[in-house]
Amino acid sequence: MNHWLRTGSLFFALLAGSLVVSAGARAQEEEDPDAEIEEAGEEAEADAESEADAEADAEAEADEAPEEEDAPEEPEEEEEAYEPVEDEEEGLDVPRTLCHGRRVRRIRIRGNRRVSDDDVTATIRLRSGSTCRDSAVARDAQALWNQGFYDDIVVEAEERGSDRIDLTFRVRERPAIGRITFEGNDNVEQADLVEVVDLTEGGILSVPTVREQVTAIRDKYAEEGFFLARVSYRLRRMENNQVDVVFQVDEGERVTVRRVRFVGNRHLADGELQSVMRTRQSGFFSFISNDDRFNRAHFEEDTTRLQAFYYDRGYLAMRVGTPRIDLSADRTYIDVTIPIEEGPRFRIGRLVVREVDD
Incomplete structure (x- = not known):
């Protein structure tokens, strides 16, 4: 209601402004009643002079076109920023519910099975004997x-x-x-x-x-080398308002280690280090041994x-x-980079060997 009143007051203000301008113009006309006659005479003389000068101007324009001077730019009016005014006490007049303003005689809880009545009433703040307000009902329903715990909440009065x-x-x-x-x-244990x-x-x-668990399961498979694994879920309704959560996994193929690189190994060559590892990069005979498949436990x-290997050599x-x-763009190969800090040797x-007496 107040918004309409605001709009109405703005509308009336605009009408009042136009009326003020009209009233000022009429006041000026009433101050000088002979102004219209003098202005009419001046306009007639101006028309005669303009007709006489028109031919001369046309001939002058044919001989030489005068240079046009740029009209002075009018200063731009500063735009007034619109700042909406919000007043919590002013707004649309929303109809009240049956509850508003009346005294609560009794509060009942319906539909709860696992959650007790006492737990529900402990959450809400309305009590028997208190005055009901629409805002209080909305507050308790939100709480x-x-x-x-609930899929749906309805408050009845x-x-x-x-x-x-x-x-x-x-x-x-x-x-x-x-x-x-x-x-x-x-390939991954349920545990x-x-x-x-x-x-x-x-x-x-x-x-x-x-849904968040789907991402967690996918990350677990990625750790095990199954970067192509797809995970979904379904909910199976059971008795006593229970559901079983079933995660369905399509593991896909384990990715292949395309390259193993070392960074920081200044004293031992890459080939020496790769020879002691179970994780091997792809080679000609990899299809026979499958030792180029990434395995987190082996890694x-x-x-x-x-x-x-380094300890045996004094490091x-x-x-x-x-x-x-x-991971490669097609998600079928991985490149492994292992940083090494050798330290001193x-x-x-x-x-010294000494004999120790018992």
């Missing part, structure tokens, strides 16, 4: 929704006399998670997948959280093998950095 009402909160609970299962995981999934059997189902073992402070794995200066 229940934010708990994440029933008249009880002229100034009393009964409030009913009808909720529809989200299902609980019955079981979490995996299908198609031939390893359960570790990365942030779901609990018996917990409240949250579909956005289930972690290779770190220990490299350290032992006791040697350290293997965090490897970098680059230690040698035996003197060896």
